[in-house]
Amino acid sequence: MKNTLFRSAAAMAVVIPSLLMAGHSQAEDLSAAEAFYDGNTINWIVPYSPGGGYDEYSRLIIPYFEKYTGASVRLQNNPGAGGMRGANDIYRAPKDGLTVGIVNGSALVTNQLAGIEGAVYQFEKYGFLGRVVADQRVLAVSTRGDFETIEEMVESNSTFKVGATGLGGSTYVDALVAGELFDLNQDIIHGFDSSSVIRQAMLRRDIVGMWGSYGSAIQDVEDGMQKIVLQSGQERTAAIPDAPTVLELAERMNLGADKMAVLRAWQGLNDVGRPVVTPPGVAADRLTFLQRAFEQALNDPEFVAKAENAGRDLSFVNGERMAEIATDAAVMPEAAKAFFIEAVSGGI
Incomplete structure (x- = not known):
């Protein structure tokens, strides 16, 4: 198979675990969540300044996230501390399901391992909507x-x-x-x-x-x-x-x-990529609704085409799989773990 940075919509349909195509059943009745989001406003946090990749991915995704949630989405750039400020803002946001954000997953994992001052989050406790891309x-x-x-x-x-x-x-x-x-x-x-x-x-x-x-x-x-x-x-x-x-x-x-x-x-760590997350503790029906809307947005043919035209790679995985990837990244040989702890904390 030809190795390319961009996966077409057809290829993605084969490799992506999908709530829609895999018949993923949900016990929760999502009608209340759908009614909650219809006409409401979601705050989407980008932990970096405008113009970078995280910002551009977000601006590509947001119109389609609005389409499938029925909500308005307001983008907010919260740069600082190598992305930790925005990640902390997401983690500490109200648990009402009205705050989401795109984060640098690998950096958050290494900062947490190293106990970097200012990292108030526990990465595995975020609510995961899914991963946009695993960065090359x-x-x-x-x-x-x-x-x-x-x-x-x-x-x-x-x-x-x-x-x-x-x-x-x-x-x-x-x-x-x-x-x-x-x-x-x-x-x-x-x-x-x-x-x-x-x-x-x-x-x-x-x-x-x-x-x-x-x-x-x-x-x-x-x-x-x-x-x-x-x-x-x-x-x-x-x-x-x-x-x-x-x-x-x-x-x-x-x-x-x-x-x-x-x-x-x-x-x-690179496989963790760029997930979109919520604060921990969002109600199950609202998180499930957001996961479904996010998956629909990332699989929307018009969005896929726009991402391709913009030269933006996509390697989506759903929220459940993203949570597994995040956990796996934190489990590494002790020698490697010790290296990353020392490196990120400035000991190297």
Whole structure:
């Protein structure tokens, strides 16, 4: 099967566990929930600034979420602390089912493992509507910089700077893990408000590159401003044929067992991707109604076409499966767990 970043609507119908197509039965009578949401207002929190991938995904989804909930949806950008501020706001919101949000799942899991100050949530206790996408993570460098390949970065004797958002955010964790696995001579400059601000620093040549999702990097790559030199996953995607995978690089460098355990845990965290969640404790009928509406929205043919036209990857899973993925990500070999705890807490 051809390996592509984007899954068509037809392909998704085969691989997605679906409440609609799998005949998922619900004991709850959803008529009361449907009446509750009809004409009501849902607050949709994005834990990053406008213009980034989380914001763009949300703006694509919201019209269809409105279509299937019957509610109006108000988008609210709550950036800060590498996405934790917005995640905390969702977690602490009223449990009436009128607050949802898209979050950086892998970063939230690692922050929780490390006990990062300010992480008031327990990730597994969110209500999960489902996952939008499991990010294809990439290391992109500025075409105005000094590097054209990951090999040049590995072999560099001079220290170079890599940008990241808040301590514990995915851009930070990816950079830190890659640096430790592949012995990169790098300084991670964290604290940028968003990925778009990091890209501006790359244009100024203040930093050489950054980790992020392929969807967030693609426009700058197409514009000739960035080049992808490394990608997550076990196989190169068709969209990025010239950049090796982290597994390729690991095998080439003959990493030991401990580092390979960390690499596999890193990959598992990436599978958590970008879920849409509610606060814990939302009534079962309302959560089920929102899960159903979210699944209908993500499978709407018009939405799928718009996502494809926007170059936005989709790898949807439903709320039940997303909860399982989140739990699995937190279970890792002790050596890998200890590494992530030390890394995210700033010990590395």
